[in-house]
Amino acid sequence: MHPPWPKGKKLVHLDLKGAPPRVEYLHKLIELLSRLGLDGLLVEYEDMFPYEGELKLLQATAQPAYSQEEVLSMQEFAKCRGMEVIPLVQTFGHMEFVLKHRSMWSLRELAHCVGTLNPHREEGVKLVLEMLRQVIELHPGLNTLHIGADEVYMLGEGEESKVWLASPGQTVEQLFLSHVTKIAKAIKQQWPHLNIIMWDDMMRGMSPETLKASGLIGLVQPMLWDYTPNLDVDKTVSLLEKYHSAGMTDLWAASSFKGSTNVYTCVPSTQRHVDNHLQWLMVAASLSAGVNLKGIAITGWQRYDHLSVLCELMPVGLPSLAACVQTLLHGQFSAEAQSKVMELLGVSSVEVDMMERTSEADSLFPGKRLAQLIVELNSLLNSEDIRFLESNMFVRGWFSPYQRQRKMATPLITMQIQTQAATYLAAMQQKVAAVREEMVRLYPDSTAEEWMEEHVSPVMAPLQSITDDIAACLKEIIP
Numbered sequence: 001m002h003p004p005w006p007k008g009k010k011l012v013h014l015d016l017k018g019a020p021p022r023v024e025y026l027h028k029l030i031e032l033l034s035r036l037g038l039d040g041l042l043v044e045y046e047d048m049f050p051y052e053g054e055l056k057l058l059q060a061t062a063q064p065a066y067s068q069e070e071v072l073s074m075q076e077f078a079k080c081r082g083m084e085v086i087p088l089v090q091t092f093g094h095m096e097f098v099l100k101h102r103s104m105w106s107l108r109e110l111a112h113c114v115g116t117l118n119p120h121r122e123e124g125v126k127l128v129l130e131m132l133r134q135v136i137e138l139h140p141g142l143n144t145l146h147i148g149a150d151e152v153y154m155l156g157e158g159e160e161s162k163v164w165l166a167s168p169g170q171t172v173e174q175l176f177l178s179h180v181t182k183i184a185k186a187i188k189q190q191w192p193h194l195n196i197i198m199w200d201d202m203m204r205g206m207s208p209e210t211l212k213a214s215g216l217i218g219l220v221q222p223m224l225w226d227y228t229p230n231l232d233v234d235k236t237v238s239l240l241e242k243y244h245s246a247g248m249t250d251l252w253a254a255s256s257f258k259g260s261t262n263v264y265t266c267v268p269s270t271q272r273h274v275d276n277h278l279q280w281l282m283v284a285a286s287l288s289a290g291v292n293l294k295g296i297a298i299t300g301w302q303r304y305d306h307l308s309v310l311c312e313l314m315p316v317g318l319p320s321l322a323a324c325v326q327t328l329l330h331g332q333f334s335a336e337a338q339s340k341v342m343e344l345l346g347v348s349s350v351e352v353d354m355m356e357r358t359s360e361a362d363s364l365f366p367g368k369r370l371a372q373l374i375v376e377l378n379s380l381l382n383s384e385d386i387r388f389l390e391s392n393m394f395v396r397g398w399f400s401p402y403q404r405q406r407k408m409a410t411p412l413i414t415m416q417i418q419t420q421a422a423t424y425l426a427a428m429q430q431k432v433a434a435v436r437e438e439m440v441r442l443y444p445d446s447t448a449e450e451w452m453e454e455h456v457s458p459v460m461a462p463l464q465s466i467t468d469d470i471a472a473c474l475k476e477i478i479p
Contacts (some may be wrong), residue, residue, distance in 0.1 A: 002281035005328035006125060009039040009295030011086065012321065015259065015302040017097070017312050018447065022064065023070050025442040028366035029314065030078050036325050036344060040084035042297045043074075045081040046306060047097045057101055063444035071138050086137050086144045086197070091128045091153035091183050092117055092176075093202075096306035098127070109158040114352035115305065116152050119179035120160040129186055136191060143195060145187065146223070149180050151197030160255075176202050177214035184219040197252060200224045204239060220249055223297060227256035229275035233282045240283070244291045252294050255280050257324045258317030259301025266378050266455060268312050269348045270320040275325040298324055309454050314440070315367030316374050319352045321344060353379070357421055370438040377431040381459045385423050390462055399470065407473045417472040421463045427465075430458055 012033055047060040050068050057171040066074075075085045090098075096114045098104055106125045109116040111117040117124050125441070136142055141251055156165055156172040184196050184314060203211065210218065222243050226236060240251055243265040255276050258268045277298075284293060298321065301311055311363045322344055326337035341350050346364035348356040364373075380386065389395060398413040432452065 001287050001332040001334075002111050002278070004331040005281065005296065006214070006284050006293060008293050009020040009084070010037065010325065010328065011040040011042045011084075011295060012038045013042045013044065013088075013254075013297050013299040013301075014259075015044045015300060016048040016066075016312070017044065017306055018047045018303050018450070019313055019443055020060075020066065020254075020447075021051050022442055022444070023073070023316065025366060026074060027077050027475045030074070030081060030083065030085070033362060033367055034078075034081035034083055034155060036322050037329060038083065038298075038325065039295070040086055042086050042088055042299075043077055044088040045071075045135070046156070048091035048092075048134060050134045050138075051131070055127075055130060055134065057103070058098055062446035062450075068138060072140075075139060081212050084143065085139065087145055088146035088148060089128075089132055089135050090148035091132070092119070092149045092179055093155075094148060094150065094305055098131075100307070102275065103374045109161065110154050113154040113157075114307065116154055116181075118158055118160060119155075120158075120164065125179075125186075125279055128183060130349075132183075133190075138292060139200070143192075143193070145194050146197040147187070147220075148199060149176075150201050152176060152202055169240075172215065173210055174207050174214075177206075177216060181215045181219065184216065188219060195250075195461060196220045196418060199254075200239070200243070203243070203285060208242055208246040210269075211248070216356070217247040220248070220287070221250040221252060221294060223252035223254050225254035225297075225299070226279075227276055228261035229252075229272050229279070231276060231283070233279055235284060236279075240287060240291055240293075244288075250292050250294050251369050253280055253283070253296040254297055254299055255324065256299045256301070257300065257321040258314075259304075259311040263304045263311070264454070265312055265317050267353055267375055270352070273320045274327050274333045277324045278333065281328065281331060296328070310447070310451055313370070313374065313443070313447075313451070315371040316352050318365060318367065319347060319350050319370070322348045363389070367442055370435070370442060373431065373435045373438055377435050380428055380431055381455060386428070387459060388461070389424070390466065395466070396446070399466070399473075404466075404469045404473065407476045409470070409473050409477060411474060411478055414470045414473065418467055418474075421470075423468045425460065425463050428456070428460055 047058055047064045050065050050071065053059045078085050094115050095117050099108050099114050107118055108114065109118045109119055136145065156175055161175060164175065180198065187194060196219060198220045203222065224236065224239060243251055257273045261268060261272060287293065300317055303310060319341065322341040323333065326340050327333045330337040338350050340347065352371055357372055394413055394417055398410050400416055401408055436448050436452065439451065451472060
């Protein structure tokens with residue numbers, strides 16, 4: 001057992017790219033998050049923010065962005081429940097949702113790297129500052145802002161960067177630091193009261209001296225992220241100590257409750273994420289007394305980046321989130337912590353795929369029915385009989401691609417294959433219809449459409465194809 005998480009804020013990350021909850025569902029989620037004991041929301045809007053003027057093109061087209069009224073009502077709803085809202089706006093790396101637009105192509109560091117902003121272009125800096133201005137102004141009373149700055153891939157590879165780096169003493173580290181410092185100073189100049197958080201990964205290899213010389217000290221609060229169940233405690237402690245020794249007195253941690261297992265994971269493992277939090281508890285307990293850990297952001301990624309596929313949706317991640325929070329509060333994932341999760345959510349297990357099927361208890365667990373349906377459909381989609389039908393002995397032996405093309409088949413066996421495929425299809429179609437109906441209640445139609453095409457179509461298409469081919473073939477060979 002470890003000491004419980006030290007004082008400091010417990011934030012939950014709401015990643016809105018790809019699966020923005022409908023407003024009514026978002027409010028139910030916020031209600032639950034406050035009951036779970038969370039202090040704030042770290043909101044990553046991306047293209048769901050109602051940008052205006054020249055930035056209007058950044059708004060999502062697959063589904064409407066949230067309106068200004070909806071963004072304000074979300075904040076009001078959270079505030080009434082004692083939760084702070086901290087917006088996250090990317091300002092350097094992971095700018096895919098901006099730089100994918102043709103009119104923004106010239107602002108990329110490299111033509112084929114859609115995520116990284118060219119730090120040398122004045123119009124790029126202006127663009128970022130305008131994005132920040134619009135977001136800050138739509139968050140009245142804002143105290144804290146997150147400026148991203150993680151995974152700035154290929155930095156230094158662009159032509160202008162190569163010229164800049166050719167000057168004596170100029171390094172990629174300094175190039176990174178100079179852009180972030182410029183953005184942070186501009187924010188502080190206009191909004192002196194704002195606390196600025198940024199991801200830490202680009203600074204991990206930097207010496208305390210480099211950090212001290214950057215001008216960033218006192219401007220930003222690094223948030224060290226690690227989502228792995230086997231997080232290296234000693235290494236993480238020494239990184240936090242390094243930032244502290246460089247003069248970065250306020251530090252944050254970032255863990256994960258979903259969206260970090262695999263880029264296409266559909267159903268999370270609670271234990272995996274609890275293990276991540278147990279490691280973070282060890283980190284917190286091992287820090288020297290002077291290190292000020294301001295809090296932890298429990299991230300729940302919806303995509304690995306703007307152009308990757310959807311990860312686990314929020315409903316299937318809620319048991320994991322509740323378990324992670326209880327682990328932090330208890331200092332371990334004890335029987336007491338587990339029963340608290342089951343009581344808070346009204347579930348029979350902390351693992352979403354082990355929960356007993358019960359009626360929707362919306363007041364306890366918003367989205368429970370969708371979570372259960374996704375688990376059931378996922379199990380069907382991953383059953384070996386269905387997924388590998390084309391590899392089974394009868395299909396390979398009596399209805400191979402060669403035989404299908406030439407309509408050479410043994411009716412007796414192909415009719416058995418057809419019956420089997422039709423049975424699988426019918427079972428899936430029934431589940432798919434239920435999942436779709438429930439998903440569009442909580443999410444935009446475009447989210448349901450993408451989820452279906454990603455998870456269901458690749459499994460159903462071969463079954464449908466083999467069924468159709470057998471029907472066509474039988475017409476040719478049975479009188």
